[in-house]
Amino acid sequence: MGSSTSTFVIRWINFLTMVLAILVVGFGFWMSTHNDECRRSLTIPVMALGGVIFLMSLVGFVGAWKNIACLLWTYLIMLFVVLVAIMVFTVLAFIITNTGTGHAVPGARYKEYRLQDYSSWFIKQLNDTEKWTSLRSCLVKSDDCNSLSKRYKTLKQYRLADLTPIESGCCRPPAECGYPALNASNFDLSYHPVSTNVDCKLYKNDRSIKCYDCNSCKAGVAQYMKKEWQVVAIFNVILFVILSFVYFVGCCARRHAGGSDSKVPF
DSSP: OOHHHHHHHHHHHHHHHHHHHHHHHHHHHHHHHHSOGGGGGTTHHHHHHHHHHHHHHHHHHHHHHTHHHHHHHHHHHHHHHHHHHHHHHHHHHHHTTSSOOOEOOOOOOSSSOOOOGOHHHHHHHHHOHHHHHHHHHHHHHHTTTTHHHHHSSSSSHHHHHOOOOOHHSSSOGGGGGGOOOOSOOOOTTTTTSSSSTTHHHHOSTTTTTTTTTTTTHHHHHHHHHHHHHHHHHHHHHHHHHHHHHHHHHHHHHHHHHHGGGOOOOO
């Protein structure tokens, strides 16, 4: 492979990775439009990753186009760092999301979630007063809980509803409390709770209170975040494989282009 062929290969590889970067940014944008402000924890990191890949590819593209050795070295070093960062983040994401699952509710389709089932990292983040105050505020604004009675007209429909983790944990008291449901949004609180769970006393029918201060609500948010992290982790695995191939081909092409004086150190 001659020098001109090598630079041609690098140039086109980086053009393709620029397209890939745009797709990554697009994926982050898609996440932002399909989640409200409470559930966009990974939108900015994903879009930032796309921006870094785009910048890195632009450096490689210009370096190959103008045959500037220092830009090509910079490109390979940046790509190596990005690969390491993706690998570390993905491994951590799978470790963090390895725990936590839903618990069946007798006579209902939806599940309940318990905060203690999740990783210590999730628990620490959700028990942080400042962070939870911010999350609580946007959960109230989302009006998810108050719309339940509009979507489910009867109690039978409500019991058979496939509630989201946040709707299950934040909009209703835990089933163990034993409060009879009046409709999909309100419960008979005159009934003495049969459980010592603190969430039973925290729940109120008031639309601004509900169970937003309950551990069950935090668990619902943890479950939602877990699924979001898993989607991004799988996406990162695919991205890692593609970029690893790009890095390998880029190293080979750069070695041929630079000869023995430009050996890749990785």
